Amino acid sequence: MNWKYPLVGAVTFVALHRVLVVTWQTWFDGGGGHSPWFMNTVDSVLLAMAVFFVVNVMVCLLMPQPRVEETSLAALQVVAGAIVPMVVTLATLPEGPGNMAPVAIFIGILIVVVPSVAGALVGFAVRKAVLGLRS
Secondary structure, three states: OHHHHHHHHHHHHHHHHHHHHHHHHHOOOOHOOOOOOOOOOOHHHHHHHHHHHHHHHHHHHHHOOOHHHHHHHHHHHHHHHHHHHHHHHHHHHOOOOOOOHHHHHHHHHHHHHHHHHHHHHHHHHHHHHHHHHHO
């Protein structure tokens, strides 16, 4: 396991949450009275998915000579790194995590894992296409 990928995931989630906190009232219309959290509005879910997609494309493009399974594994390691700040953020929301917190974490992981793996695979395909053109 490469320690860099979970660190990228953790930093990405923390940065995403900070952006949500700062822009919650303007970009997301206050989230319908809810606290800033990436699953409280459709727009914030889409933003989270886009952020993790782009981050994983970049991770894959920066990997030295990856194979397709290595890119998918790296994406899952990025997601694993994002889980810890996700749980901490949910637990520290002003309204509390609620009794459905395990379900929220599961759905949050799905929201992050799908674009992460897709981004890694797109990054792998782009890298192969570019390297194929150079040969």
